[in-house]
Amino acid sequence: MLKYAELTVRMEASRREKLSDILxxxxxxxxxxxxxxxxxxxxxxxxxxxxxxxxxxxxxxxxEASALLEPDKAAATLEAHGFPELANELKKAAGK
Amino acid sequence: MKFGVEFVPMNPHWKTALLTMESEKSGFNHVWIxxxxxxxxxxxxxxxxxxxxxxxxxxxxxxxxxxxHPVMTAQAVAxxxxxxxxxVVCGIGVGDKTTLATxxxxxxxxxxxxxxxxxxxxxxxxxxxxxxxxxxxKVSGARFFFKVGNPIPVYVGAQGPKMLALAGxxxxxxxxxxxxxxxxxxxxxxxxxxxxxxxxxxxxxxxxVYTSFSMADDPAKAVKAATPVVGYIVAGAPGxxxxxHGISTQAAESIKNDIAKGKWKDAFGQVTAEMIDxxxxxxxxxxCVEKIEELGKLGMTQFVAGSPLGPKVRGSIxxxxxxxxxxxxxx
Numbered sequence: 001m002l003k004y005a006e007l008t009v010r011m012e013a014s015r016r017e018k019l020s021d022i023l024x025x026x027x028x029x030x031x032x033x034x035x036x037x038x039x040x041x042x043x044x045x046x047x048x049x050x051x052x053x054x055x056x057x058x059x060x061x062x063x064e065a066s067a068l069l070e071p072d073k074a075a076a077t078l079e080a081h082g083f084p085e086l087a088n089e090l091k092k093a094a095g096k
Numbered sequence: 097m098k099f100g101v102e103f104v105p106m107n108p109h110w111k112t113a114l115l116t117m118e119s120e121k122s123g124f125n126h127v128w129i130x131x132x133x134x135x136x137x138x139x140x141x142x143x144x145x146x147x148x149x150x151x152x153x154x155x156x157x158x159x160x161x162x163x164x165h166p167v168m169t170a171q172a173v174a175x176x177x178x179x180x181x182x183x184v185v186c187g188i189g190v191g192d193k194t195t196l197a198t199x200x201x202x203x204x205x206x207x208x209x210x211x212x213x214x215x216x217x218x219x220x221x222x223x224x225x226x227x228x229x230x231x232x233x234k235v236s237g238a239r240f241f242f243k244v245g246n247p248i249p250v251y252v253g254a255q256g257p258k259m260l261a262l263a264g265x266x267x268x269x270x271x272x273x274x275x276x277x278x279x280x281x282x283x284x285x286x287x288x289x290x291x292x293x294x295x296x297x298x299x300x301x302x303x304x305v306y307t308s309f310s311m312a313d314d315p316a317k318a319v320k321a322a323t324p325v326v327g328y329i330v331a332g333a334p335g336x337x338x339x340x341h342g343i344s345t346q347a348a349e350s351i352k353n354d355i356a357k358g359k360w361k362d363a364f365g366q367v368t369a370e371m372i373d374x375x376x377x378x379x380x381x382x383x384c385v386e387k388i389e390e391l392g393k394l395g396m397t398q399f400v401a402g403s404p405l406g407p408k409v410r411g412s413i414x415x416x417x418x419x420x421x422x423x424x425x426x427x
Contacts, residue, residue, distance in 0.1 A: 028115070028410050033108045041110035048117050049148045 007085050008059045020054035022081055023062035023074070030069040040065055067093050097392050097427040099420075100126030100304060100400035101413065102157060105136035109144045112136075116145035118410055120152040122417025128157025128187060128271075128306070128400060131164075132195050139172045146180035153183045157306070157400070158253035158271060160191030162201045166213035167238050170220035174244045177221075181245050186221075187271050188213055189253025194332070207262055208232040214250050214266050221248040251304065257286045264290025269302030271400065275376050276341065277390050280305055284395055304398035305391055308376040311384050311406045311415060319369075321407045322378045327364045329375045331355050341374035377401075381419040388420065392427035399424075 008016065027033070027044075044065060047058035063086065066074035071094040078087040101119050103112050116127050127145060131138040138156045145154055155176075159169055169186065177184040190206040203209070212230030216238065219226035225239035252263035253271040263270035264287035272283045288298050308329060310322035330338070331352035335345040347366060354363035372378050377387045388399050406412030 024114070025408060025410055028111060029408060033111055036108070036110065038110075041108070045110055045113050045117075045144075045148050048114055 004060050004063045004086070004089060005056055007089065008063075009056055013054070016054040016059060018081070019078075019083060019086075020059060020062060022077060023059075023066050024053060026074055026077060027062070027065045027069050030073075032069045035068050036065055040068075063090070066090070097388075097396070097424055098125040098302075098304075098398040099416070099424075100124060100128055100157075100306075100398055101405070101416075102128045102130065102306065102400055102402040103141070104130045104403055105138060105141040107136075109136060109141050112141045113144045113148050115409060115413065116152065116154070117148050118413050120149045122413050123421045124413070124417070125153060126185065126304075126398065126400070127152055127154045129154070131156045131159040132192065133163060133199065134195065139176060142176055143179055146176060146183065149180075151183070153185050154180065155185035155248075155251075156187050158187035158189040158191075158251070160189060160196070160203070161209045161213040161232070162191055162196055162203055163199070166216040166233060167220065167226075167235065169213070170217040171240070173217070173248050174221050174240060174242075177244060177246065177248060185249045185251060185269070186217060187251040187253055188217070189271070189273075190259070205232050207258055210252055210259065211262060211266060214252065217248070217250055220244075249302070251302070253306070254283070254287075260286035261290030261293070263287060264292075264296070264298070264301060265294040266290075267301065269304055269398070271304045271306045273306050275305075275307040275309075276374050277387075277394065278340070279337070280391055280394055280396065298395065302398055303396050304400050305396045306400040307402050308378075308404070309384070309401035309406075309412075310376055310378045310404050311381055311412050311420075312408075313380055315379050315383070317407045318378050318380070319372055321404045322372055322376045323364050323367045324360070325404050326371050326375045327351050327355065327367045330367065330371050331363075333375070341370065343368075343371055343374065381415055385420055385423050388424055389427070392424060 043061045047053050052058045067090050075087040075090040101124050105112055129138050129141050142154055173184050173186045190203045208231035212233040216226045221244050225237045226235045228235050249268035251269035251271050252267040254260045254263045255273040260283050270287055274280055291298050308325050310318045312318040330348045338348050351363050351366050377384055
């Protein structure tokens with residue numbers, strides 16, 4: 001998770017918002033929703049309630065959830081939207 | 097005009113909660129969560145949604161008195177009201193016959209069941225002991241050992257003339273299960289008749305139209321998302337209703353048979369543009385605004401965007417908040 005944080009902390013606010021939107025859509029549209037642990041689900045809901053999904057912690061949780069639910073799709077989507085470093089990290093996390 | 101959105105808890109609770117937060121942020125006033133035993137429990141979804149929101153009203157939309165005795169529904173909504181004081185509403189209807197049949201439950205004496213249920217729920221959530229020798233339910237001094245802070249509005253889900261009239265007579269709100277202007281216009285006549293029977297006016301009732309809704313900038317994508325939902329609606333619609341929209345009962349029967357056989361592609365391949373128009377609010381944001389506006393002019397006071405919402409649920413909720421609510425709030 002440290003690597004995700006390193007990559008997102010340097011991002012401009014508008015890029016973080018965009019990233020948060022993309023990842024939230026990805027997990028909400030995922031057919032693998034049951035794979036998400038209740039702890040991570042709660043962290044996501046807490047971040048959403050505090051309006052912090054685009055903050056460092058929120059993005060980390062979204063990336064973690066995306067890697068769990070949709071590892072391939074998440075990497076491809078991030079690459080397509082101009083986040084190649086994060087896409088690589090997701091691939092590494094998935095062992096690819 | 098108020099705006100509601102329907103969620104089906106076939107999704108995990110966290111998804112429903114996140115989508116409820118998004119709906120609140122987008123300006124929706126109500127969230128209605130469906131109640132079927134084969135999905136996640138409606139009150140668990142509602143509780144979580146309530147804990148993560150502050151303003152939006154929420155409730156079952158709709159529960160039924162056949163699977164759940166009205167005293168238990170009263171208990172559930174009263175308990176939910178402790179989590180979200182003043183934000184709870186209760187929608188009740190006869191339920192889906194097909195789902196009830198899978199557990200051997202018949203929806204007998206529907207009008208009596210709903211009439212009795214509304215009274216029991218209202219009595220108990222008002223802090224009274226419910227005493228009723230009804231045709232469907234009998235309760236003898238049923239009351240809570242805890243206080244309910246405020247009355248909980250009871251909405252009746254209705255489609256047929258008699259249920260619509262009953263809603264007009266006894267409910268705080270009616271959830272009219274229809275999407276087409278012509279059907280809503282007809283429904284309102286019965287609601288008004290029922291209201292007159294009880295010396296009430298229609299203004300005392302929240303007229304909520306519970307639609308099948310699908311919106312996307314690309315109309316073809318909106319239609320694609322709406323097609324399976326409309327297929328199911330057509331398959332279960334009464335012949336008279338189908339014919340009033342120029343849809344043959346044979347066409348509906350054919351869709352129904354294919355659904356029963358699990359031949360989804362064949363079933364939904366038979367859904368026509370006329371069916372989409374008759375049984376959904378579907379299209380671009382501009383098209384949807386026009387259609388919702390028409391319903392507002394008829395007297396609708398709450399528009400409920402029901403499944404599927406669009407090809408991407410969260411996207412549709414946000415678009416609704418940005419491009420529909422600001423244009424229709426004045427109604």
